[in-house]
Amino acid sequence: MDLSIGQLSRLTGVPVKTIRYYSDIGLVAEASRSEAGYRRYDETSLARLELVRALRELGLDLDTAGRVAQRHTELRAAARAHADAVDAQIRQLTLRRTVLRALARGQTTVEEVHRMTAFARASADEARRLMEDFLAAVFAGNPGDPFAERMRGALPDLPAEPTDAQIDAWVELADLVSDHAFRARVKQMVDEGARMRAATNVSDTDRASQAAGAEVVKRASAALAQGVRPDSDVATAIVDRLVAGFAAAAHERDTPAYRARLLEQLRMFSDGRVERYWQLIGVINAWPEQPSIAPAYEWFIAALEHSVRR
Structure with missing residues (x-):
């Protein structure tokens, strides 16, 4: 096969100017030159082009x-690398389409426009980097924390076409994990948990500890529903039972000193923002909605505080 640059252009649909450039940079080498100095190409050149x-x-x-x-x-x-890049582009375009359709559905406030455009700018890689940075910050110095694996195994994973609620949840979550005060609070909780495990050899992920926590949710929620006041005699009986569960899990005796320590621990580890973190993850990942446990713990803390002060 012996082709001129024009013939090669007609066969491939590639402009002559482009073929000439490819030849100049060594991408599609010419097979030879004619006596007049014109480029000639062969089947190898054709296949390469x-x-x-x-x-x-x-x-x-x-x-x-x-x-x-x-x-x-x-x-x-x-x-493979290019397919991955195309996947990311498709996902980003899909998210932008979702935002545009949401904006087109009706009257939109300035705040909603800012919220949705912020969401559209967040690529999957950016979301992953944001979460990894948050987890690295709060678990620094405690790589073996039992909750580290749990949190890393429950990262937000936005669907290709998220709902308005998932968009809202992602924007709120991004703000939350970027907040320095929230990071400091979670880091404080992680450090205190590590200190407690080292001192007692008991983890709050132990079955007994988890069972004690579940009992708080069950009994304190029932007390709330029945209108039981935290400073009542009925509350005192409930507190006695709940404290006994925590003491058994910690291999401690139920003493005034233990109750005071338990109260401080509950105050340390009860933070509505942490619960909100998990609620937002649940919305984004389309998990079944779970009722808030914050009211139950707030009631128990108030009732235990009354017990400690008596």
């Missing part, structure tokens, strides 16, 4: 397409 054209049509940059064509880069690896 068709491969480069196909890769460029798929969106690969010229440098990558050239390295593949010259066998400096494996086609499979280049295709």
